[in-house]
Structure formats: structure tokens, C-alpha cells
Amino acid sequence: QVQLVQSGAEVKKPGASVKVSCKASGYTFTSYAMHWVRQAPGQRLEWMGWINAGNGNTKYSQKFQGRVTITRDTSASTAYMELSSLRSEDTAVYYCARAPKEWGRGYYYMDVWGKGTTVTVSS
Amino acid sequence: QSVLTQPPSASGTPGQRVTISCSGSSSNIGSNYVYWYQQLPGTAPKLLIYRNNQRPSGVPDRFSGSKSGTSASLAISGLRSEDEADYYCAAWDDSLSGSWVFGGGTKLTVL
Numbered sequence: 032q033v034q035l036v037q038s039g040a041e042v043k044k045p046g047a048s049v050k051v052s053c054k055a056s057g058y059t060f061t062s063y064a065m066h067w068v069r070q071a072p073g074q075r076l077e078w079m080g081w082i083n084a085g086n087g088n089t090k091y092s093q094k095f096q097g098r099v100t101i102t103r104d105t106s107a108s109t110a111y112m113e114l115s116s117l118r119s120e121d122t123a124v125y126y127c128a129r130a131p132k133e134w135g136r137g138y139y140y141m142d143v144w145g146k147g148t149t150v151t152v153s154s
Numbered sequence: 155q156s157v158l159t160q161p162p163s164a165s166g167t168p169g170q171r172v173t174i175s176c177s178g179s180s181s182n183i184g185s186n187y188v189y190w191y192q193q194l195p196g197t198a199p200k201l202l203i204y205r206n207n208q209r210p211s212g213v214p215d216r217f218s219g220s221k222s223g224t225s226a227s228l229a230i231s232g233l234r235s236e237d238e239a240d241y242y243c244a245a246w247d248d249s250l251s252g253s254w255v256f257g258g259g260t261k262l263t264v265l
Binding site: 090092128145 | 256
């Protein structure tokens with residue numbers, strides 16, 4: 032079955048960076064993209080960006096452009112999300128989600144989600 | 155950045171039918187598919203509906219989706235206690251350089 036296993040919780044100081052991993056299994060990793068979505072306490076889901084795991088192309092939300100980097104290691108079937116210049120408002124649960132292509136449209140949607148990684152930013 | 159609008163709460167008794175609305179604009183719901191996700195307490199979101207009204211395998215047919223213009227709805231019939239969860243709508247937004255947008259979530263309580 033499709034599984035996305037994310038790395039463990041992180042506590043970071045303001046100004047630092049965090050890198051979260053998402054290891055995929057149960058499907059052909061390079062046949063899908065991978066989204067990263069976060070959810071701050073009591074807030075709505077917020078899309079950060081995606082990576083086409085096949086060719087490595089990325090697309091980022093304008094809100095996070097310049098601060099987020101999404102990469103992948105095809106040999107390890109793992110996607111990564113790195114967020115820099117952390118501030119307290121970045122405290123959230125970060126999810127990866129498998130992304131099938133919506134054929135005929137220029138985007139990928141989210142079907143299977145990882146369990147989330149809690150990132151706490153505190154001095 | 156555009157967002158989608160949902161009622162913050164909804165409720166029903168077991169066996170009832172409830173609907174949850176999601177309002178957007180021409181750049182998101184008006185021109186793209188709507189997706190619905192269920193988030194049980196303390197868990198990750200789960201895809202319930204894709205392409206406005208399609209159910210992934212394993213999702214009961216008690217869940218159904220519809221779209222009209224710039225609004226969409228999720229209907230749950232034969233309400234069960236295990237349906238108590240947060241429900242989010244989502245759509246791709248074509249404005250600016252494109253982005254996914256989500257509703258604020260509707261907390262469904264089964265009375």
C-alpha cells in the first residue's frame with residue numbers, strides 16, 4: 032500500500048533552517064509529484080509547493096518563494112522540504128502528499144498524505 | 155492570495171444528511187476541479203472527493219460532491235459517529251502564478 036513516512040518532530044530557533052524528509056513506498060516514486068502543505072495551530076491548510084519527482088521540476092507558492100526549497104532523491108524514493116529564516120509563525124505541522132497529475136490541467140492534486148512533522152520555532 | 159470560504163461548523167444526528175458548502179471565485183472553483191479532504195482529530199487529511207464528484211476507491215458512497223459556478227458542496231448521507239471530523243475543500247487557483255487554495259475547514263459534529 033502507498034505510504035509516506037515523514038521525519039520526526041523538530042524544534043528550531045528563529046532564523047534557523049529546517050529540513051523535513053518524506054520517504055515514499057508502495058508506488059513508483061518518479062511517476063508522481065510530491066506536495067508540501069503545512070497547517071499552523073488552528074489554521075487552514077496552506078500549500079507550500081511541489082516537486083515533479085520524475086524530472087525534479089518545482090513550483091512554489093509565492094508566499095514561500097525564496098525561503099523554501101523542495102528536492103528529491105530518486106534512489107531513496109524520498110522528498111525533502113527545507114524552510115529557511117524560520118520565525119515563530121512557521122510553527123506548524125508540515126505534511127507531504129503524493130501528487131497525481133490532473134491530466135489536461137497544469138497542476139497536480141493531493142491524494143495520499145504523510146502523517147505530518149511538527150516543527151516548533153521558539154527562542 | 156485567494157481563499158475558499160466554508161462554514162466553521164455543521165452538525166447532524168446519526169442517519170441524517172448534512173451538506174457543507176465551499177465558496178470561491180472564477181479563478182479557482184469557477185475554472186478548476188474541487189477536492190474534499192476529511193481530517194479526523196490528530197490525523198492527516200484523507201482525500202474524499204476529487205474532480206468535483208469522484209470518490210477514490212474505499213470511500214463510501216454516502217459521501218458525494220457537486221459543483222455549480224463558483225461554489226461546491228459536500229454531502230454526507232446516513233451520518234455516522236465516525237464522520238465527526240474536519241472537512242476541507244481545495245482547488246487550484248489560476249491567479250498570479252498559480253497556487254493551491256483551501257477552505258478554512260468545517261468541523262462536523264455528530265450529535
